[in-house]
Amino acid sequence: MNQYDSEKLEGILSARGMEPAGSPDKADVIFVNSCSIREKAESKVFSLIGRLAGAGNGRKPVIALGGCIPTLRGKEIFRSAPAVDLLYGPDSLEKLPAMLEEYFYTGKKQIDLEFSDSTAWDGPDPCVRPSDVTAWVGIMKGCDNRCSYCVVPDTRGPEVSRPVESILAEVKALAKKGYREINLLGQNVNSYGKTLPGSVTFPELLGMAEEIEGIERIRFMTSHPKDLTDRLIERMAGSQKICPSLHLPLQAGSDRILEMMNRGYTAGDYLEKIRKLKSAVPGITISTDLMVGFPTETDDDFKKTIGVMEKVNFDSLYLFIYSRRPATPAADFDCQVPRDAAHARFEQAWALHRKTVSRKLAELEGSTVELLCEGEYGVKSTKEKDDALITQFGRSAGGHKVIFEAEKNLTGKILSVLVTRSAGFNLYGKPAAERNAHGRRDKN
Numbered sequence: 001m002n003q004y005d006s007e008k009l010e011g012i013l014s015a016r017g018m019e020p021a022g023s024p025d026k027a028d029v030i031f032v033n034s035c036s037i038r039e040k041a042e043s044k045v046f047s048l049i050g051r052l053a054g055a056g057n058g059r060k061p062v063i064a065l066g067g068c069i070p071t072l073r074g075k076e077i078f079r080s081a082p083a084v085d086l087l088y089g090p091d092s093l094e095k096l097p098a099m100l101e102e103y104f105y106t107g108k109k110q111i112d113l114e115f116s117d118s119t120a121w122d123g124p125d126p127c128v129r130p131s132d133v134t135a136w137v138g139i140m141k142g143c144d145n146r147c148s149y150c151v152v153p154d155t156r157g158p159e160v161s162r163p164v165e166s167i168l169a170e171v172k173a174l175a176k177k178g179y180r181e182i183n184l185l186g187q188n189v190n191s192y193g194k195t196l197p198g199s200v201t202f203p204e205l206l207g208m209a210e211e212i213e214g215i216e217r218i219r220f221m222t223s224h225p226k227d228l229t230d231r232l233i234e235r236m237a238g239s240q241k242i243c244p245s246l247h248l249p250l251q252a253g254s255d256r257i258l259e260m261m262n263r264g265y266t267a268g269d270y271l272e273k274i275r276k277l278k279s280a281v282p283g284i285t286i287s288t289d290l291m292v293g294f295p296t297e298t299d300d301d302f303k304k305t306i307g308v309m310e311k312v313n314f315d316s317l318y319l320f321i322y323s324r325r326p327a328t329p330a331a332d333f334d335c336q337v338p339r340d341a342a343h344a345r346f347e348q349a350w351a352l353h354r355k356t357v358s359r360k361l362a363e364l365e366g367s368t369v370e371l372l373c374e375g376e377y378g379v380k381s382t383k384e385k386d387d388a389l390i391t392q393f394g395r396s397a398g399g400h401k402v403i404f405e406a407e408k409n410l411t412g413k414i415l416s417v418l419v420t421r422s423a424g425f426n427l428y429g430k431p432a433a434e435r436n437a438h439g440r441r442d443k444n
């Protein structure tokens with residue numbers, strides 16, 4: 001979400017004639033797009049601001065702090081971090097050019113932390129995207145769930161869905177520019193449409209996006225398990241374009257902990273949804289978010305998390321140590337778990353995940369997978385480049401990253417690759433054939 005906000009911010013600023021400075025020392029203004037989901041993210045931002053205040057070779061740059069920390073901490077930041085000149089929230093991006101102008105004229109610190117009830121993308125798409133192939137498309141903002149550990153409802157405000165027409169117009173424009181994959185983005189995409197007139201649902205939105213010619217792959221995140229419907233599973237099963245891949249955050253395997261988290265499902269409910277997904281969408285890959293060290297979590301609770309991991313065999317995992325966040329119900333729960341115990345659980349869960357992934361990736365060796373090539377490996381994607389062998393990467397529909405070499409730059413092409421080996425979280429392969437615009441395969 002933050003990455004997407006940065007893409008929007010860059011677009012809004014470039015439309016006003018600002019350009020990237022390349023390094024903090026050359027910048028007139030430095031924008032820091034912050035995250036406050038965990039305490040560590042927050043402390044990193046404040047130490048970064050301390051360092052940035054000394055950039056500019058003696059001429060302090062203007063520092064604008066945006067994202068979730070300002071909406072969480074408010075104007076108090078001007079006192080605790082006096083190097084900050086502007087504070088803006090996730091919904092204030094479009095106001096930033098005017099705030100900057102005001103700052104330059106008056107020298108007065110500026111602040112705008114209002115949540116807006118519009119989705120702010122109703123006009124032309126402002127994003128400057130790092131890829132020419134795959135694009136984030138915001139479909140909603142904010143969150144109306146109240147998971148007991150989470151600051152997002154406070155930092156990003158209430159849930160608001162973006163109108164269907166506005167989303168489809170953006171996807172059509174992306175297809176016209178040559179984008180082949182979209183990733184629909186929201187904190188809980190399964191509740192899409194609730195704030196809109198009429199009764200459009202997320203599976204219906206997916207159906208409309210699938211109709212758009214040129215877009216070959218559709219992904220989305222994040223799905224909340226409590227709102228994942230059979231209708232969505234059917235839609236995924238019946239689609240050529242929706243990728244057989246789902247991010248479904250579990251958080252914990254103990255029902256007692258899930259209830260304290262206010263997640264609205266049990267481990268059994270979660271496993272039943274996974275069973276349905278795996279039987280309706282063969283080969284589907286599942287990724288998840290897990291947290292260890294939630295208040296009162298015992299070894300027995302943690303074993304239940306390990307138990308679910310062993311049953312699901314997650315393809316990808318974001319693993320977190322619980323972080324106590326201000327003004328969340330969990331911050332007041334008794335019996336916060338000692339850091340050492342939480343760290344030990346983190347290591348154990350991570351070791352299991354690595355083992356699972358190594359095994360699953362090794363099983364893919366010798367198979368052929370279809371990739372959408374995203375660009376050169378290690379450098380920003382470019383469309384022109386030939387000669388010699390170019391190291392490139394792409395993703396399978398299931399989301400596996402595959403690195404390969406080819407004579408031509410295949411950015412934006414869909415091609416078959418023979419998987420020759422796996423290492424770490426990546427696969428390596430050799431191109432076999434490239435799919436042309438009509439779905440026929442050409443020898444590469």
Ligand code: SAH
Nearest residue numbers: 149150187222249289290320321322323325
């Ligand atoms: N809306 C998404 C998650 C957004 S936050 C969902 O509900 O699934 C991304 C992840 O950060 C969460 O899934 C959770 O695992 C983690 N997270 C959120 N708050 C946290 C906290 N206080 N401590 C540790 N991890 C946290």
Ligand code: SF4
Nearest residue numbers: 143145147150152187
């Ligand atoms: Fe946070 Fe829960 Fe909302 Fe996700 S669904 S953003 S974890 S409150």
